[in-house]
Amino acid sequence: MGSIADSSSVSPQTGIDRLKAIQEIVEASIGTASTDLRKVIKHIYDNPEIAFEEYIAHDTICKYLEDQGFQVTRKAYGVETAFEVLYGKGGRLVSINAEYDALPGIGHGCGHHLIAATSIAAFLGVTAAIKQNGIQGRVQLLGCPAEENQGGKAVLCNAGALKGVDAAVMAHPVPPQQIVPNAVEDGITSFGGASSLAMLRWVVEFHGKATHASACPHLGINAFDAAVAAYNNIALLRQQTLPEERIHGVVLEGPTVPNTIGHYTKCVWIARSPTRGKLQALSKRVLACFEAAATATGCTVTVTEGNMYTDTLVTESLCNRYAEITDSIEGQKTIPFIHRIEPGSTDFGNVTYECPGIHAYYAIPCSAETSVHHQTFTAATGTEEAYYLALKQGTMLALTAWDLLTDDAFYKEVKAEWDVTVKKHSFA
Ligand SMILES: [Zn+2]
Ligand SMILES: [Zn+2]
Incomplete structure (x- = not known):
């Protein structure tokens, strides 16, 4: 040049x-x-x-x-x-x-x-x-x-x-x-x-069933547990990702009354990877963490994916x-x-x-x-x-x-x- x-x-x-x-x-x-x-x-x-x-x-x-x-x-x-x-x-x-x-x-x-x-x-x-x-x-x-x-x-x-x-x-x-x-x-x-x-962002909503936490917990489906399970799944996943990869999240909405089993939790998660191709591979593993959390707790999960930053x-x-x-x-x-x-x-x-x-x-x-x-x-x-x-x-x-x-x-x-x-x- x-x-x-x-x-x-x-x-x-x-x-x-x-x-x-x-x-x-x-x-x-x-x-x-x-x-x-x-x-x-x-x-x-x-x-x-x-x-x-x-x-x-x-x-x-x-x-x-x-x-x-x-x-x-x-x-x-x-x-x-x-x-x-x-x-x-x-x-x-x-x-x-x-x-x-x-x-x-x-x-x-x-x-x-x-x-x-x-x-x-x-x-x-x-x-x-x-x-x-x-x-x-x-x-x-x-x-x-x-x-x-x-x-x-x-x-x-x-x-x-x-x-x-x-x-x-x-x-x-x-x-x-x-x-x-x-x-x-x-x-x-x-x-x-x-x-x-490269970055992807998901709004993750767990839907369960509210009930009295002490009187009849067996009738509830705990959406807060689902959020905790998702967090733990991802915390384990983070041990097995590339050094540059990052996954981080927060709980935006959740139960506020301790003696009620919460029926709804809303989280936001972000994952980042060196390239858009690698991010697509990582995103499959992250989405599996949300699904697994829903399965383990009996909740349903709704995942809304944002626009990918390459x-x-x-x-x-x-x-x-x-x-x-x-x-x-x-x-x-x-x-x-x-x-x-x-x-x-x-x-x-x-x-x-x-x-x-x-x-x-x-x-x-x-x-x-x-x-x-x-x-x-x-x-x-x-x-x-x-x-x-x-x-x-x-x-x-x-x-x-x-x-x-x-x-x-x-x-x-x-x-x-x-x-x-x-x-x-x-x-x-
Ligand atoms: Zn900025
Ligand atoms: Zn800026």
Whole structure:
């Protein structure tokens, strides 16, 4: 792959001088937008909404984009809180994914309002560059709800939102120590990505029969026992799973009166595995634990399966280009990618099975004790500094999108690598 610092090995459109000119357009466009966009992002931060209930975020972002003169498809692909904006003509199509959902009880503890800031900024930047340079190429800003727990992008992928898309980009804020433990000491500011675990989620309901626990327990069917049996079955299963595999669950509803045999228990279980193929195999064993618990206690069981988050396919050539861009424009230190599996999951994984994609991470200032999905990170993502770092990521993603649109040799390399990776993972 040609380095952007080596103008002899790349096309004129992606040489460093050319990229600097594009960067100026992108930064000017984001700079003009920053004050009004800050109000949009702050409104989302101040009104956190959970999966598929992001009505305020949806309406606020759509209105903002309409005010900028874009044609916005609200409630896109049949999803109430999704949206889509398409810009440009001909050429390749790059998707920029925006998230904006929050977590129950702790607000924006995953910083998805900052993802919205980055992706909107990137979209404004790259569309300005397309317009001013009169190039062929299209950009999709895809508003993706419900990244937490419900797999909004799985729904959007199934509905065809990524059909015809040639590549997808997004970036997620994290505490520096989540990139690598010594990120602060070593000045590491961003990371092009790693794989993540495939994930499935089940709502498991055991139905029994209530009765007096002391007077006539023999007439009852104990749904709480079923939940306990399921837990114990899974606790035993966990001894015989792959090192990366994770299974965890909670009881959402159950009996509250000790002298009554409970007739109903509702649990939520999550299982994760390195690939979607391995997860399918693991899920059969987990489902057997629920069935066995029902059989042992005489209960019936209802299992409702959620949307599968696939593992994330990493396209190294795309990560390398992102890192070159980031480092050249910021003087920052970026790790292009790491051969590891992040212990969490993201529904961007599903996008990476549709087209080559990059899910970058960037550090925002946090204390050493901060972790995502915690109030400490909610506080860290609400600062002015975090917002402006999100906008800077917008510039980096805009330039990455620009190269995907305009550098044919680079895109060819990205696509060829992804074709091999996706084939290798199809049955893994
Ligand atoms: Zn999260
Ligand atoms: Zn997140």
